[in-house]
Amino acid sequence: METSLADALIVMGKAIGAGLAMGIGAIGPGIGEGNIGAHAMDAMARQPEMVGTITTRMLLADAVAESTGIYSLLIAFLILLSL
Amino acid sequence: MDMFEINLTSVVQLMNFLILLYVLKVYLYDKYFKVMDARKEKIEGEIKKAEDLRREAEELKKQASEELKSVRERSEEIIRKASEEAENIINEAKKRAEVEADKILTSAKEQIERERAEMISEVEKKAGEVAIVLAMKILKGTLDEKAKKEYLMKILKGSEK
C-alpha cells in the first residue's frame, strides 16, 4: 500500500498532538492532586478522628482537580480518533 | 466528530429526566418530607411530654416540700404547746403545792399557837389555882373565907394585867 507524504504527515501530526496534549495536560492535575493528597495527609495526621470526612472531601477535590486532565484526555482522543 | 454531536437525543433525555423527577417527587420525595416532618413532630412531642412530666414532678416535689415544711411547723407548734402546757401544769402544781404547804404551815402554826394559848391558859389557871391553894394555906385562919376570896381575886386580877 502506497502512502503519500501528506497522509504520513497527518498521522505524525496527530500522534505528536495527542501525545503533547495528554502529556502536558497531565502535569497540572498531577501537581494539584499531589497538593490535595499531601494536605489531606497532614490534616489526617493532625486530626486522626476526622479521617472519614477528610477522605471523602479529598476524593471530591481530586475529582474536581482532575477535570483539566480529563479535558486533555478528551482532546487527545478527539485528535487521535475522530479528527 | 460524532462523539461530540448534539442531536434529538438531548431533548429525549430532558424528557426522561423530567419524567423521572416527577415520578420520584410523587412517590418518594413528598412522602420522605412528610415522614421527616412526622418524625420531627413525634420527637418534639415526646420532648414536650418529657418536659411536661418533668415540670409536673418538680411541682409535686415543691408541693411535697411545702407540705413537709408545714407539717414540721405544725409539729413544732404542737411540741411547743405541749411543752408550754407541761410547764403550766408543773407551775400550777408547784403553786398549788406551795399554797397547800402554806396552808399546812399556817394551820400548823395556828394549831401550835392555839395549843400554846391553851397551854398558857391552862398553866395560868393551874398556877392561879396553885396560888390560891398556896395562899389559902398561907392565909388559913387569918382571914375569913369571904375576905380571903376577894383579896385573892384582886391579886389575881392584878397579876393578869
Add this chain to the structure above:
Amino acid sequence: MKRKTKIGLIIFLVVYFTVGIINAIFFVPKDASQVTQGLASRWIVQISDKAAWYTRINPLTIIMSWAIIVGLIIFAVKVGKNFKLIPDRKQSLAESVFDFMYEIVESVIDDPRFVKPTFMISTTLFIYIAIANVLGGAVPGLNVTVAGGTVKFTLFSDTFFAPTADLNTNLTYALMVFVISHAFAIKAKGFKGWAKSWFEPNPIMFPMNVIGELAKPISHSLRLFGNIGGGAILTFMLSYLVKYLFLPVVFWGFFGLFVGLIQALVFAMLAVAYISAQIS
C-alpha cells in the same frame, strides 16, 4: 444470597468469561488500527431524509436511559406505596441516600424556600447519573461499533454503553442546571436584582461575568463526559492491550464504581453549588 441466585450468577459468569475469551481469540481483529477505528464514533440513526440535528438520534443512549428510568420508577413505586414511619430495608436504602443529599443541600443553600426543590433536582441527578455510571458499563453485552458507515454488533468485547458517556445527556443536564439556577435567582432576587448581578462588581466586568457563567455548564458537562466517555474508551483499550485476560467489566470496576460514583456526586454537588451561588 440464596442458593438459586448463587448458581445463576456462577453460570452467568462462566458463560460470560468463555464467550468473552472466545470472542477475544477469534473475532477481535489483530490489527490495532482496526480496533480503534470505530472507537470514538456513536451509533446514530437518522429518522427522516433530512439531515438536521432534530432528525438524528442515538438509540443506545435512549435504550439504556429508559432501562434505568424504568427500573428506578419500579423501585420508587414499590417503595413509595407503603412509605412508613419506621422504614424497612428498601426504604432505608432510599432514605440513607436522601439523608446524605439533604444534609449537603441544607448546609449549602441559605434560603429555606429553595432547599426542597434543589434537593429534588440534585438528588434525582445524583441517583440517575450514579446508576447510569455504575450499571451502564457493568452490564456486559452488546457492543455496537460504527466503522465506515456500517453498524457492527460485537458481543462481549466491550462494556455496555453508559448514557452519561454521551455528551447529549451531560450537556442537557448541565444546561438544565444552568437555567434552573438563573430561574431561582430571578425568583429569589427579582428580575432587577438578577440583572444587576451581571454588572458586579462594576460594569466593565460584564463580559467576564457572561463568559464565566457560560463556562459553567460547559465544564460541568465535559467533566462528566470526559470521565465516563474517556473511561469507556480506556476500558476498551486496556482490555484489548491485555488481550482480554481481564474482561472490560473488571476495568469498569474502577472507571464505573469508583470514578463514576465520585463524578456523580461531583455533578450533583456542583449543581447545588451553582444554584446556591446564583441565589445568594
